[in-house]
Amino acid sequence: MTSLTPGGPRLSSPWTISLEPRLATSRWLSPALTAGALVVALVISGVILALVGADPIRVYIHILGSSLGSVGVISDTLVKSTPLILTGLACALAFRMRLWNIGAEGQLLLGAWAASAVVLVPLVPAGTPGVIVLSIMLVAGFLGGAAWGLIPGVLRARFGVNEIIATLMLNFIAFAWIQYWVFGPWSEGGFQLTPTFPVEAWLPRLSDLAAAVPAFRGLTVHAGFLVALVAAGIVWWIVERSALGYEIRLIGDNPRAARYAGIPIARIILLVFAVSGGLAGIAGMAEVSGVIHRLQDNFSPGYGYTAIIVAYLAKFHPLRVVPVAILFGALVLAGREIQPSGVPAMIQGIILFCLISSEVFLRYRVRIVRRLPAHRARGTEA
Amino acid sequence: MGSDRDPPPGPDRQTVTAQDPTAGIDPPPAVELRGIVKRFPGVVANDGVDFALATGEVHALLGENGAGKSTLMSILDGLYQPDEGEILVDGVRVAFRSPRDAISAGLGMVHQHFTLVASMTVTENVLIGLDAPRFRLRLDRAHEEVARLAEAHGLRVDPKARIWQLSVGERQRVEILKVLYRGARVLIMDEPTAVLAPQEVDELFRTLRSMTASGHSIVFISHKLGEVLAIADRITVMRRGRVTAAALPAAGATRAQLATLMVGRTITESHERAPGARGDVVLSIQDVEAQGDRGTPALRGVSLDVHAGEIVGIAGVAGNGQSELAEVVTGLRACSGRVLVGGDDVANRPVRSAIQRGVAHVPEDRHGVGSAPNLSLVDNLIMKRYRSEPIASGWAIDEAAARKVATELKDAYEVSAPSIDTQARLLSGGNLQRIILAREIESGSRVMIAVQPTRGLDVGAVETVHRLLIQRRAAGAAILLVSEELDELLALADRIAVIYEGRIVGVIDTADADVEHLGLLMTGGDKEPTEPARHVAGGLAG
Numbered sequence: 001m002t003s004l005t006p007g008g009p010r011l012s013s014p015w016t017i018s019l020e021p022r023l024a025t026s027r028w029l030s031p032a033l034t035a036g037a038l039v040v041a042l043v044i045s046g047v048i049l050a051l052v053g054a055d056p057i058r059v060y061i062h063i064l065g066s067s068l069g070s071v072g073v074i075s076d077t078l079v080k081s082t083p084l085i086l087t088g089l090a091c092a093l094a095f096r097m098r099l100w101n102i103g104a105e106g107q108l109l110l111g112a113w114a115a116s117a118v119v120l121v122p123l124v125p126a127g128t129p130g131v132i133v134l135s136i137m138l139v140a141g142f143l144g145g146a147a148w149g150l151i152p153g154v155l156r157a158r159f160g161v162n163e164i165i166a167t168l169m170l171n172f173i174a175f176a177w178i179q180y181w182v183f184g185p186w187s188e189g190g191f192q193l194t195p196t197f198p199v200e201a202w203l204p205r206l207s208d209l210a211a212a213v214p215a216f217r218g219l220t221v222h223a224g225f226l227v228a229l230v231a232a233g234i235v236w237w238i239v240e241r242s243a244l245g246y247e248i249r250l251i252g253d254n255p256r257a258a259r260y261a262g263i264p265i266a267r268i269i270l271l272v273f274a275v276s277g278g279l280a281g282i283a284g285m286a287e288v289s290g291v292i293h294r295l296q297d298n299f300s301p302g303y304g305y306t307a308i309i310v311a312y313l314a315k316f317h318p319l320r321v322v323p324v325a326i327l328f329g330a331l332v333l334a335g336r337e338i339q340p341s342g343v344p345a346m347i348q349g350i351i352l353f354c355l356i357s358s359e360v361f362l363r364y365r366v367r368i369v370r371r372l373p374a375h376r377a378r379g380t381e382a
Numbered sequence: 383m384g385s386d387r388d389p390p391p392g393p394d395r396q397t398v399t400a401q402d403p404t405a406g407i408d409p410p411p412a413v414e415l416r417g418i419v420k421r422f423p424g425v426v427a428n429d430g431v432d433f434a435l436a437t438g439e440v441h442a443l444l445g446e447n448g449a450g451k452s453t454l455m456s457i458l459d460g461l462y463q464p465d466e467g468e469i470l471v472d473g474v475r476v477a478f479r480s481p482r483d484a485i486s487a488g489l490g491m492v493h494q495h496f497t498l499v500a501s502m503t504v505t506e507n508v509l510i511g512l513d514a515p516r517f518r519l520r521l522d523r524a525h526e527e528v529a530r531l532a533e534a535h536g537l538r539v540d541p542k543a544r545i546w547q548l549s550v551g552e553r554q555r556v557e558i559l560k561v562l563y564r565g566a567r568v569l570i571m572d573e574p575t576a577v578l579a580p581q582e583v584d585e586l587f588r589t590l591r592s593m594t595a596s597g598h599s600i601v602f603i604s605h606k607l608g609e610v611l612a613i614a615d616r617i618t619v620m621r622r623g624r625v626t627a628a629a630l631p632a633a634g635a636t637r638a639q640l641a642t643l644m645v646g647r648t649i650t651e652s653h654e655r656a657p658g659a660r661g662d663v664v665l666s667i668q669d670v671e672a673q674g675d676r677g678t679p680a681l682r683g684v685s686l687d688v689h690a691g692e693i694v695g696i697a698g699v700a701g702n703g704q705s706e707l708a709e710v711v712t713g714l715r716a717c718s719g720r721v722l723v724g725g726d727d728v729a730n731r732p733v734r735s736a737i738q739r740g741v742a743h744v745p746e747d748r749h750g751v752g753s754a755p756n757l758s759l760v761d762n763l764i765m766k767r768y769r770s771e772p773i774a775s776g777w778a779i780d781e782a783a784a785r786k787v788a789t790e791l792k793d794a795y796e797v798s799a800p801s802i803d804t805q806a807r808l809l810s811g812g813n814l815q816r817i818i819l820a821r822e823i824e825s826g827s828r829v830m831i832a833v834q835p836t837r838g839l840d841v842g843a844v845e846t847v848h849r850l851l852i853q854r855r856a857a858g859a860a861i862l863l864v865s866e867e868l869d870e871l872l873a874l875a876d877r878i879a880v881i882y883e884g885r886i887v888g889v890i891d892t893a894d895a896d897v898e899h900l901g902l903l904m905t906g907g908d909k910e911p912t913e914p915a916r917h918v919a920g921g922l923a924g
Binding site for chain 1: 752756768781
């Protein structure tokens, strides 16, 4: 129904609120609503923080300070945002087609595993130059994630299996798969982590240039961030400019029309799942090669799940994924300053909730209508 | 035109108040709309519309798709709020915030698309949303009440039947019952005959008559001239958001007069057709058998040739295999047998292979298959050619070229839409069909399959579609036209093939076509008369 009855005494107010379908939306409306939803989410979170006895203003200032307060922490924020950009892109691409790939987490893990295999098996001889090792690891990461994404892709394209269930379940399998390798074959002395990679397999960091530029000393941001930015550009081009992007849009909006237009839907499902999984796989590669320099248990704090929120907040737009991922990177970083879990997750949840709620206003416009002396109602009021 | 008749009857009505019993000769109308204005972005859907419904009459609201009829009635039903103007019920000014307000004032709308719960019974559907049975649902009593109400108005339907078991006509009766049960004295019927078979239309008309006899008033929204003349007491015609004729007595009105008021120009009902320069066989369907969606045989050995420069009509009652035939030819449905397009078999191949061999398809379901509702006109127009020059450039789509093509097509086919960035879902049926035809015709096809291309369109749009099909024929395309309107087939086709239960039971030259014979073939009654006249009359009566 398109009408809301405001709560409270129904007859006292001469005004009433009604929702009407919006036939056209202006360009600024969507970003304005997103910003508004963020503000509302922060206010609600603030109330909850106040209720548990914290000073919300101080909490928010602390979050800001510990994520954006200095060059050092900004660098750390970018490190956290790198996997979020890549997995966020993975989700945004698939979601555009209404392919609900919520398996970015598992694809990230498999990408990390495949990249690690390059070093640990090893697939390249010792002493290979870093550029080559890293390139092979990047490709391996992509392929690992893509392979993991293709499993639900094939199930969906050939047998019509719901991809939400399949991708979610595969996350747990990927998790167990990593555990097997870090506890078993690749374990270093029985601990649940692998030996440290040789330095050729480390993505360069800004701090590596500290000898030349002293200001870079201690900055942890690594080349994976650049890879993520390039990936955002490529995904943007695919989605907005390419024929494939058009096909994805058409399938997403009306699969029957897409079939009628001669688009091979099954093939595109496979392709999108492969690229989506591959992007998440690169995120895994960037984490093991750029941050922890080894494979270990539990290295992802759920990047692949946060990515769903990131993609949603970016309205599935690849370029908007970048700032949103940085915002969430800040939240992940600062969150650990405040509390190991709980508050940051709560804020993320409330943001998503407000955001999805705000979509109502994108589809409907709110009108305040003067209620005229009502006709004597016969049926409903009696 | 006709604007000089705009002022509604009874010029001094403004001063008449509701409770004035001395208004004797001229009691206030059951419902009156005054100066209604409703704007949507880029469109004025209603531009100062006046409308008065007298008690006990059937008042037709006639107009093309997009003329503003449905918007006006949605305002009356409380779905939309007017930007300007007022609504009076029995002479009292009212404001409706929702359909609930409207129904409590005695106004109920029967929508074109039903709002019933398929798994529930008739009675349960009637009761949905009511406050009345508060705690204890005494279904037996409710069944009786519904049955009594149905009886009183000749609405034959079993209160205990579940909705999914009912025919379309019966479902509509349930919708009417819902409204009557809520005490409505004014019924707004939005294109009630669009979904009905001819017999059901007759039955509906009898019901409407019995309701007006018992003091109900009915607004009958339609764009079908014949029906309006058959059922209405008075007729109000709308065009482009304005009233072009207010409360015309139906008795004196003629089809030609109404058509002119509706579309603003004189409609030529028949088309000039050059005798066909019939060429070689372009489309050859050979021994095709296929299954329907439910796995039952839908086509049982169909063979048919279509020549270049020829329109072959497929006549038949809906559900005899026409839709499946179109899908087989376009590659959307698997089959056995062969479908040759210019000698190449396209059966059981990817859809794209039929498209590449020049098979265009105007699908039956414009919204569900023929278009992507939330995408722009540009995206909808390039659907069949985004992979070829000049729109494709490598793996990319040349945005500028696509927009240029879309602009040209929009202008050439006179699509009225705010811009080429407008979403397809916002177009009226006729404009959407223009988009689809523009796309399919301009794809350079030599075979065209058009399925019910004019269904639900208004007179002006029907004419456009017919003209375009004839132009395609003149350009040498082989056209397969599936239609349930015999008049349409007789006007356009060179030959008519009648399909019945998945078989072609006869192919007749239109010149020799005899309507009664076609009707018999369509019902399988050529040899043995089967079930009592299934909707045959469809085209015949029209």
